[in-house]
Amino acid sequence: MFLHPTPMIRAVLLDLLGVVYDGDTQIAGAATAVERLRQAGLPLRFVSNTTRSPRARIIAQLAAMGIRVGDEELLTPARAAVEWLRRHGRQPHLLVHPDLAVEFSGLEGGSGRAVVVGDAGEAFNHASLNRAFRELAAGADFVALAVNRTFKDADGLLSLDTGAFVAALEFASGRSPVVLGKPSPDFFLSALAGLNCPAADAVMIGDDAESDVAGALSAGLGTALLVRTGKYRPNDETRFDPVPTAVVDDLGAAADWILKARRIEAASGDAL
Structure with missing residues (x-):
């Protein structure tokens, strides 16, 4: 219809x-x-x-399902973030899933700092959020890979997604993020x-x-x-x-x- x-x-x-x-x-x-x-x-x-898996893993996962995807056909927030960081000359402070960190290699030479928040999973805790907050308080830029509220987890139920943690940092810092996803x-x-x-x-x-x-x-x-x-x-x-x-x-x-x-x-x- x-x-x-x-x-x-x-x-x-x-x-x-x-x-x-x-x-x-x-x-x-x-x-x-x-x-x-x-x-x-x-x-x-x-x-x-998705901000837990690097691009190569996503493409391989799709290939195993019989779905051919070229590199140019896949757009993820991590790729958009890397381009943003290079364009603005920023070195990232990452609050992302450990598996995603490889996507940000080679960005150590930026003249400024930017907090990059993705779905960090179990890495979301008071200590990691507070480190990100202190970077923001010191003047770092604020980049959110996504602001989804929830995602369907492996057990079939909904779980908190990145947006809840981005909102916490936004509230504490009084800063609004650049959303790339x-x-x-x-x-x-x-x-x-x-x-x-x-x-x-x-x-x-x-x-x-x-x-x-x-x-x-x-x-x-x-x-x-x-x-x-x-x-x-x-x-x-x-x-x-x-x-x-x-x-x-x-x-x-x-x-x-x-x-x-x-x-x-x-x-x-x-x-x-």
Whole structure:
């Protein structure tokens, strides 16, 4: 069912955790759905707020599921942060998961400091948060890889995500962070760079009604589909504005929706 006028769709952005996989397990039909979108000639970009795994591990994980992803097709907040730190000449003080630290190697020569906060997992504790706070109090810049409220954990329940800890540092320091992951408009637009696709002709598929869906639509994307997998909970689609273009069962259903929209668009063009 189409809740909005039939869109033009020229590119697809996909979230990973909760859309393509849960933990190390592929969500049923995800690999087939990705291949169907590729066969339709749609360029894909995988846009993830995951800040626990380095890029090479994510690409290898997807390959093990039968999903081919080129380095240029994957955008993560860590990559955006490295580019930001280099552009601004900042040396990072990292409050991130230990596995992610390798992404920030080679940045030791910056002229200033920046606190970089990601999903540090068990490394979030009073001592680590207080060290980050003291860096901010001393004048360091404040960079958040993401501000998601929750994520679906390995036990199937929701757990606190990065946003809660970013909010604590923001409250204590009186400083607002530069947000580099979703829902930052720049993150979505960076994913489309080089695709020759206006934002209005792109679709986002995600399980987070706030960061994925409302974030994409606020950034100017023409379509955003909310899937009922991953962190989705009943009535999420009513909690944030803008609301999803459509709510579908999973990535396979999202692919059906997109391909149907393109067939309608093609038929309309033929009728002109």
